[in-house]
Amino acid sequence: MLSFIHGHWSDILSRAIDHAWLAGLPLLLGLAISLPLGWLARRASWLRVILVGGSSLLYTIPSLALFVLMPIVVKTTITDPVNVIIAMTIYTVALLVRTVADALGAVSDETRQAAIAMGYTPIRRFFGVELPLAVPVISAGLRVAAVSNVAIVSVAALLGIRQLGFYLTDGYQLNYWAEVWTGIVACLVLALIFDVLIQAITRVITPWQRAVAS
C-alpha cells in the first residue's frame, strides 16, 4: 500500500481535493439552507412536521439514484460534478434541519424572554442571541453531516466523477487491495480533517463555552 501511495501521490492529492470540494461545499450550502428552514420549523408545530419530517425523508433516497436522477432534473450531463454538489446539499439539509430546529429550541426560555424584553426584533434576536447560543449543537450535527458526506461522495465514482471513491471501484475490479486500502484511508483522513476543522471553528466562535468560573 505504501508503494502505491508513493507512486500515485500527486493523483491521490488531487482526487482528495476534488473529494473535499464535493463533500465540503454542500456542507456550507446545506447549512445556509437549513438555518432558515430550522428557524421556520420553530415557528409553528405544523411547519415543524412538514419541514423536519420532509427533510428527514430526503435522506432515505439512495445516493446513486439521486446522482443519476439529477441530470434529468437540472439538465446537466451525467458526469457533471454539479449533480453531486446538489445531491450532497440535499443530504446535508436532510440531516441539519432537525438539528437546527432542536438547537434553537434548546436556547433557554429565560434568555429568549430577556431578549424580547430588551426590545430585540425577531431577526436581530435570531442573529444576536439565538443562533450564537445554538452553535454548539448545530456544530455537532455538522460534524455528523461532514463524515456522512465524505462517505457518500465516494459512491459518485460509479458515475466516473473524479474523487477518492475511484480507488475503491478501480482497486476492486483489478483485485488490487493496496489501492482499495488507500482509498479507504484517504477517505478516513479527509473525514478526520473536516471533523477537526469544524471543532476548531466552533471553539473560536463560542469563546464563552471555555470561560471557567472564577
Place this chain on the structure above:
Amino acid sequence: MIRFEQVVKIYAGGQTAVDDLTFEAPTGQITVLVGPSGCGKTTSLRMINRMIEPTSGHISIDDEDVQSVNAARLRRGIGYVIQNAGLFPNKRVVDNVATVPILLGAPRSQARTRAREVLELVGLPGDFADRWPSQLSGGQQQRVGVARALAADPPVMLMDEPFSAVDPVVREQLQDEFLRLQRELGKTIVFVTHDIDEALKLGDQIAVMRVGGKLAQLADPAYLLAHPIDDFVAGFVGRDRGYRALTFAQTPALPLAAEPTVPLGTTPQEARAATRDGWLLVADHGRPVGWVEPEHITAAIEPAMLHRGGTVARATGPLRAALDAALSSPSRRGVITDDDGILLGTVRAHQVLEAIEATDRPEVDEADIAPAGPTSRADR
C-alpha cells in the same frame, strides 16, 4: 405614570389571569404587585411592555397607550429585570449591559463606555465588565441584570422577582442598594414579588392581588399593615402587623436620659466607680461600642469583653428600631444616637411605648369601610 384601566387577560385556554385591573403607578415611585402564585402579577407586568397583550382594557405610560407604539421600540424605552437575571451567556458582561443602547443605535464604543459607567453604579467596577456571565455569582448576575435595564436610562423599569433567586443575605444587600439607587434615579418602577416583606420594604405603594387576577387592596405599606381590607389581605400581610408597622412610623422626640460612658482601656476600679446599676456603656470618641459589667472584669476594658446584644437606634429612625434598642439592651436602657452614630442618650421601653401610643396611626380611608357582607372595594 403608568395607568391600568379595566385591564382583562384571558388566556387561550379560557383561564382568567387578570380580571378588571385598574390602578396607577405614580411617576418616580415604586409600585409593588404582590400576591400568591397565580394572582396574575407577572402577567400584569408583561402587559406593560406588551410581552403579553391584554384581552381588553388599556394600559398607558404618561397618557400614551402602549398599544399605539411599536412593541420592540416600546420595550427599548422600558428597563426590564427578570428573575435569575436572564443574561445572554454568549455576551460578555459589558456587552450584556450595552444591549439596549446598541439596539437604540448607539455606536458600540460609546455604548460600552456607558455600560462600564452603569456597572460601576451597581457596584461591579473594573474587570467585571470583561467577564462572561457564567463567571459571576448569582448576586453579581442580578446586579448586571439591573445595570442592563438601566443602561439606556429609561424612565420606567419593570422588575419581575429580581432578587428572589439569591440567598437571604445577598437579597437584603441588593434590596438596600436598589433603594439607594432609586433615591438617586427616581425611576417609575413596577416591581413584582410574592414576598410580602420585600413588598413592604421596597414599595412606596403596594397592590395586593388575589388568585384570579383581582386587585384586593392598593395602599402604602403603613396603611396596609394598619388596615388590611379583608381576611385575605390580613392573612397575606401576616402576623406581627402591629410591630412591623412601627418600621414606617417616624420616631418622635423621646425623653432621653443622659448616659455616663467610659472609653476603652478603662480600669476595673474606674469602671466600678462610674456604674449606677451594674451595667456601663463603653464609647469610643462618642460612639457607643457596647456594654460591660464592671463587677465581672478584672482587666482594663478591651473590645472582646463587650456585650454585643444591644442594638443601637438613630433618633431620626423608625420607632421599631428605638423599641428594639430598649428591648435588646442588657441594661434595659436603649441606646439612641444621632445620624453620625454619636451617643445622644438612652431610653427605656415604657417610654418608647408611650411615644408609640402618642403617635397617629394611618386614618382609615372612608372607602375602605366595607358594607355588610364579605365584598371588598376591589370586588365591587
